[in-house]
Amino acid sequence: MIDARTFKDEITVLLDQLYDSQKDNLELMAQAFRKCIEEDGVVHVFGSGHSVGLGIDIKDRVGSLVPIHIMEMADFVTKGGIPAEEFMDPKNIFERKPGVAQKLYDLYDIKPQDIFVVISNSGINGIVIDIADLAKKNGHKVIIITSMKHTLAEEPRHPSGKKLYEFGDIVVDNCGPHGDALIQTDGVAKVCSVSSICNNCIAQSVAARTIELLEEDGVELPVLNGNEEHDTYLKKKYEGRA
Amino acid sequence: MDVMKRYFELIKSTVNDTYEDQKDRIREVAGLFGDCMENGGVVQLFGVRHGEEFMNELNYRAGGIAPFHGLKLRDMMLKNMISQEDIDSGAIYSDLSVIDRFYDAFEMDDRDMYCLVSFYGNEPLTVEIARRARENGQKVVAVVNKKSYDAVGGTLLDYADAYLDMASEEPDIAMTINDVKVGQISSTVSNVIAQMLTAEIYDYFVSRGKEAPVLLSANIKGSDVHNNSLTDPYGRRVR
Numbered sequence: 001m002i003d004a005r006t007f008k009d010e011i012t013v014l015l016d017q018l019y020d021s022q023k024d025n026l027e028l029m030a031q032a033f034r035k036c037i038e039e040d041g042v043v044h045v046f047g048s049g050h051s052v053g054l055g056i057d058i059k060d061r062v063g064s065l066v067p068i069h070i071m072e073m074a075d076f077v078t079k080g081g082i083p084a085e086e087f088m089d090p091k092n093i094f095e096r097k098p099g100v101a102q103k104l105y106d107l108y109d110i111k112p113q114d115i116f117v118v119i120s121n122s123g124i125n126g127i128v129i130d131i132a133d134l135a136k137k138n139g140h141k142v143i144i145i146t147s148m149k150h151t152l153a154e155e156p157r158h159p160s161g162k163k164l165y166e167f168g169d170i171v172v173d174n175c176g177p178h179g180d181a182l183i184q185t186d187g188v189a190k191v192c193s194v195s196s197i198c199n200n201c202i203a204q205s206v207a208a209r210t211i212e213l214l215e216e217d218g219v220e221l222p223v224l225n226g227n228e229e230h231d232t233y234l235k236k237k238y239e240g241r242a
Numbered sequence: 243m244d245v246m247k248r249y250f251e252l253i254k255s256t257v258n259d260t261y262e263d264q265k266d267r268i269r270e271v272a273g274l275f276g277d278c279m280e281n282g283g284v285v286q287l288f289g290v291r292h293g294e295e296f297m298n299e300l301n302y303r304a305g306g307i308a309p310f311h312g313l314k315l316r317d318m319m320l321k322n323m324i325s326q327e328d329i330d331s332g333a334i335y336s337d338l339s340v341i342d343r344f345y346d347a348f349e350m351d352d353r354d355m356y357c358l359v360s361f362y363g364n365e366p367l368t369v370e371i372a373r374r375a376r377e378n379g380q381k382v383v384a385v386v387n388k389k390s391y392d393a394v395g396g397t398l399l400d401y402a403d404a405y406l407d408m409a410s411e412e413p414d415i416a417m418t419i420n421d422v423k424v425g426q427i428s429s430t431v432s433n434v435i436a437q438m439l440t441a442e443i444y445d446y447f448v449s450r451g452k453e454a455p456v457l458l459s460a461n462i463k464g465s466d467v468h469n470n471s472l473t474d475p476y477g478r479r480v481r
Binding site for chain 1: 244245246247248249250253254257258261265268269291292294295298299303304305306316319320321322326413414415416417419420422423424425426427429430433434437438439440441442444445448449453454456458459460461462
């Protein structure tokens with residue numbers, strides 16, 4: 001029988017595996033955040049589909065870092081002047097169009113000290129690899145979050161013959177299973193996907209460690225604290241960038 | 243203990259408490275969802291602010307259940323029905339003049355029910371969606387952070403057939419580091435609740451001798467055909 005307890009038990013084991021196997025990579029990620037933020041940089045986060053949740057989770061609440069910027073496909077409509085009909089055309093999937101990564105990249109004010117977090121479970125789709133490749137070619141540090149079990153089981157699809165993790169200066173394995181669903185049923189299907197939960201834990205724990213490091217260094221903490229004057233000042237400071 | 247480990251431990255212990263405290267209610271909610279789906283209905287999800295994460299967690303995922311649909315404000319924005327500013331400022335959640343456009347933007351059916359996700363459970367828009375659903379004889383499930391809901395005197399639960407609790411503090415602060423408030427847990431806990439619901443809905447179908455409408459991962463051969471066969475009957479109500 002599969003029920004809530006099955007999931008609770010299995011996710012608990014998985015979160016232990018995630019922390020135990022990735023703690024050194026999480027520390028490296030926090031150190032990269034620290035350096036970037038201390039140089040007045042911004043962390044750009046890009047993930048296709050559900051992966052963008054990682055960025056959303058560490059933004060815009062009391063206790064959140066401000067210099068985090070989410071690169072969103074919808075920005076093509078809101079910032080890039082692409083008509084919504086073209087963007088949402090189900091017969092001509094927008095993110096598969098050639099050159100789309102460069103166009104997205106060009107929508108933003110990206111500074112040399114900025115770093116990138118690129119997230120994809122399978123790590124084989126064009127646009128995430130193109131964004132990681134562009135960021136790297138432009139001299140930015142690139143952090144990849146992927147499922148190593150998933151990505152290693154897939155054939156590469158990108159013209160470079162590479163997978164996303166091969167573009168990472170730091171690679172964090174979210175430890176999710178191939179296909180993302182955790183629990184095997186009696187049939188072919190597996191149920192209960194885990195990547196959002198694992199990715200949130202990665203992002204939240206790294207954000208916390210980053211704040212601790214910044215605090216140790218005695219620098220201004222770009223963290224929302226609920227004080228209107230303070231939070232408005234921070235939002236102003238990063239306006240147009242984050 | 244280092245702060246990263248602290249975060250993981252906090253999530254694990256909250257998940258464990260959430261299971262122990264709410265397992266009966268999680269089963270009850272899964273039953274409401276299952277009954278709705280058995281009757282040809284879709285569970286229409288609406289998430290306020292970070293509540294969108296819960297909506298996304300159940301909306302068209304590999305290993306997820308098919309008849310869910312996210313009522314995304316972003317889709318309204320892309321259709322020029324509301325502005326990005328309306329969403330970013332949060333004004334949209336207290337603006338009842340938007341409600342007719344809201345129903346125009348999405349295809350829904352009287353067989354559908356609602357799952358409304360709101361940390362405070364007090365935004366006029368969310369409460370009005372719940373009120374109208376109930377008036378129309380449709381079931382409503384609310385997901386709120388109960389401590390926060392109580393603190394602000396929310397009213398969403400007045401119109402809910404059942405509710406689940408994000409089990410976080412008010413305000414939702416994961417930890418403090420030298421008096422600095424750091425991080426949050428409510429969305430991660432909510433995502434775990436969403437997956438517990440997925441497991442229970444799966445059981446709902448299987449225990450009745452039926453095949454559960456589980457979406458397959460794209461890496462499984464034939465997944466496109468299978469997944470389309472699950473979603474096509476609903477037309478635009480699920481995709």
